[in-house]
Amino acid sequence: MSHLTIEEEQLCWKNWVDCRDPQAGGILVKKYIPLVSYHVQRISVSLPKNVSRDNIRSLGMMGLFDALERFDTKRDLKFDTYASFRIRGAILDGLRKEDWLPRSARDKAKKIESAIEKLEQQYMRNLSPYEIAAELNIPEDEVYAALNENFFANVLSMDENPQEDDKESANFHIKDEKADLPEEHVLREELHVELAKVIETLNEKEQLVLQLFYKEELTLTEIGQVMSLSTSRISQIHSKAIYKLRNTMQDQKI
Numbered sequence: 001m002s003h004l005t006i007e008e009e010q011l012c013w014k015n016w017v018d019c020r021d022p023q024a025g026g027i028l029v030k031k032y033i034p035l036v037s038y039h040v041q042r043i044s045v046s047l048p049k050n051v052s053r054d055n056i057r058s059l060g061m062m063g064l065f066d067a068l069e070r071f072d073t074k075r076d077l078k079f080d081t082y083a084s085f086r087i088r089g090a091i092l093d094g095l096r097k098e099d100w101l102p103r104s105a106r107d108k109a110k111k112i113e114s115a116i117e118k119l120e121q122q123y124m125r126n127l128s129p130y131e132i133a134a135e136l137n138i139p140e141d142e143v144y145a146a147l148n149e150n151f152f153a154n155v156l157s158m159d160e161n162p163q164e165d166d167k168e169s170a171n172f173h174i175k176d177e178k179a180d181l182p183e184e185h186v187l188r189e190e191l192h193v194e195l196a197k198v199i200e201t202l203n204e205k206e207q208l209v210l211q212l213f214y215k216e217e218l219t220l221t222e223i224g225q226v227m228s229l230s231t232s233r234i235s236q237i238h239s240k241a242i243y244k245l246r247n248t249m250q251d252q253k254i
Contacts, residue, residue, distance in 0.1 A: 009028075043092070051095075064086070066090060108142070108146045118135075141236075210238070
């Protein structure tokens, strides 16, 4: 981050809060831009290559600007922490609103899902990726990759609200973004419990990769260094874990 003395940063915050001084705002933006880069890098690792990192960075910058506008210096909260929340949220919200998965990938995922449905009815059991690949005459890795991308796309969009047909009536509903509704909290806790049970069905390596990737927020390369495995091997373990989770969650209707 840009080097400012404590006194210089405090003066910038005072000028920004008191009169929205553009120069002070610019200095603060420059100081905290590395936070945007950090979250862009973390989130980009999980996304298909066709998703533009520049677009993700733009979303992150919007989150940083939003954090500067909303931050209350009187609260006992570090701006780094607050801004990280806003930056990450802006990126994920932006991805939810965009159909970033290409048509070819969606078509492939649909073909794979159709094959899964057909073979499951035929064999009356869960299928291995090898059987799905053989049915469609495609490499096994393509099955993992397609389902992994489609799974992540669905995770991003699963909490979107349907669009209101009546735009005028929608104006009467103002959502408090800071509110944590009791029913949402209960549902989220129940989902976490169920998901934890599903994760326990994975093998030790798969659980470790998911923990390091989603909880510790390490990149696949960093996880490979921790586990003394290649990045491609870690990617394969990650994809297999997501595939297993997806099947188990569908079977249990979670």
